[in-house]
Amino acid sequence: MSPRASLLLPILLAVLPAAAVGAQAERESLQSFLTRVRRNRDAMRAKLSADVNAIIGELERLTEEKLLRQATEKRFELVALGEECASLLVDRIDPGNVGSDTQVFRAQQVAIALAEIVSCAVTQDLLRIAQAGSTEGRQNALLVLANSPEPERVIPVILAIFERGSGKVRESALITLASLGGDAVVAVFERALTDEDPGIVGLALTSLAQSRNTGAARQVLGVLRGPRATDQVDRLLAYYEAVPEVLTEKVSLAFIGLLSDPELKTSSRVRVLDALRQMQLDASSEFKKELKAITLVGSRQVSDAAFTLLAALGDKNARRTLLKPYNDQIDKNKNWQDAYLQRADILYRIRDFRGAIDDYRDALRIGSRNATEPAPYLGLAHCYACLGRFKDAAKYLDDAPVSIVTLRQLADHPDFEEMREHKRWRRSFHLQD
Numbered sequence: 001m002s003p004r005a006s007l008l009l010p011i012l013l014a015v016l017p018a019a020a021v022g023a024q025a026e027r028e029s030l031q032s033f034l035t036r037v038r039r040n041r042d043a044m045r046a047k048l049s050a051d052v053n054a055i056i057g058e059l060e061r062l063t064e065e066k067l068l069r070q071a072t073e074k075r076f077e078l079v080a081l082g083e084e085c086a087s088l089l090v091d092r093i094d095p096g097n098v099g100s101d102t103q104v105f106r107a108q109q110v111a112i113a114l115a116e117i118v119s120c121a122v123t124q125d126l127l128r129i130a131q132a133g134s135t136e137g138r139q140n141a142l143l144v145l146a147n148s149p150e151p152e153r154v155i156p157v158i159l160a161i162f163e164r165g166s167g168k169v170r171e172s173a174l175i176t177l178a179s180l181g182g183d184a185v186v187a188v189f190e191r192a193l194t195d196e197d198p199g200i201v202g203l204a205l206t207s208l209a210q211s212r213n214t215g216a217a218r219q220v221l222g223v224l225r226g227p228r229a230t231d232q233v234d235r236l237l238a239y240y241e242a243v244p245e246v247l248t249e250k251v252s253l254a255f256i257g258l259l260s261d262p263e264l265k266t267s268s269r270v271r272v273l274d275a276l277r278q279m280q281l282d283a284s285s286e287f288k289k290e291l292k293a294i295t296l297v298g299s300r301q302v303s304d305a306a307f308t309l310l311a312a313l314g315d316k317n318a319r320r321t322l323l324k325p326y327n328d329q330i331d332k333n334k335n336w337q338d339a340y341l342q343r344a345d346i347l348y349r350i351r352d353f354r355g356a357i358d359d360y361r362d363a364l365r366i367g368s369r370n371a372t373e374p375a376p377y378l379g380l381a382h383c384y385a386c387l388g389r390f391k392d393a394a395k396y397l398d399d400a401p402v403s404i405v406t407l408r409q410l411a412d413h414p415d416f417e418e419m420r421e422h423k424r425w426r427r428s429f430h431l432q433d
Helices: 003-064 068-080 083-093 101-117 120-132 135-145 151-164 167-180 183-192 198-211 217-225 229-242 249-258 266-278 285-294 300-312 316-332 337-349 353-366 375-386 390-399 404-410 414-420 423-429
Strands: none
Touching: 003 068, 003 083, 003 101, 068 101, 083 101, 083 120, 083 135, 101 135, 120 135, 120 151, 135 151, 135 167, 151 167, 151 183, 167 183, 167 198, 183 198, 198 217, 198 229, 217 229, 217 249, 229 249, 229 266, 249 266, 249 285, 266 300, 285 300, 300 316, 300 337, 316 337, 337 353, 337 375, 353 375, 375 390, 375 414, 390 414, 390 423, 404 423, 414 423
16 A cells, blocks of 8 residues: 555545435435425415315305306406416316206316416326317317417317317317417318318308417308308308408408399398498498499398498498488487487497487487486497597496496497406496406
């Protein structure tokens, strides 16, 4: 042994046992730490589970008491618990094959909450339920998967469900595919929109509308221009109402061309013209020319709807023609409330909100003795909301002689969409924050 080694050996013999003892103490300390972490984790999960059970119990109680709006709002409390509660919720989205109405409603609300939470941790469970759950459970799982952060993983499974499924499950699968998007999904809709079965075409249009998917806009225009457009007119309108950004001049002219189809019912013609008016087209001169031709033929209902659309597009002659009978009525009797209400309704429809406000106010003044008539109050609320004057709109909503149920229903009207998003004005519709 070298002199240097003989000097180091006693030092190593002294140090090594101490190091071993230190390592053992460190291991014990780490094990203690991990045990404490697991204990805290289990306690937190138990607390989270208790919170979930309490919220769902309250949701069920409110549902059984027919307090559905309050029950629906309980899902916001589930969302507030965060991603950690996803695994505690996922199995609750399937009410089973013989679930009661309360269980079915509860499962739907849990599914909506889970869709907002968005968690990769439950993807496999969702795919399992989507493939092998009850009918309600499969639909709920597909609803949640529509917001999946792992589209590449879930799309192949949902494609298989669509190909092999039927009824509501197949419809839900197609809506989910439309929400997820992607090249593979567009290819599915290209096939579906050219299918010989009108039911498949209608299902595809409905799915695209509900998911606001614009990926198959070219194929949808093909349906509108095709021989089966008459059968799909309501679904086509729903699609373009959902995604107005694809409403090009070609689309609007195709709708005008559809009006010449003799198989199209009068009610459908009016519906097309009313829908185009509400979409606020940037119409070309060619479109207006075709529209003027419609005012000269067909039923009075169709002609009036065409005049209304022209007036909304700024045609002064159409406006004069449209308003003349109402102006004459008012000239004959300036104290007839209905005449002012009727003209106000026309002005509102052609988006002359200030003119409509004047007439609604006159109707309110003339009918002051009949304070139970809600039309002038609600008309003023609509017009002020469209002008962005929410304080004035809220005033007339508060004064309107209508039920709370009616006010809550009004909250869903497009005129009040921006207004109801403001916490300050939600109270006018009796909505909770």
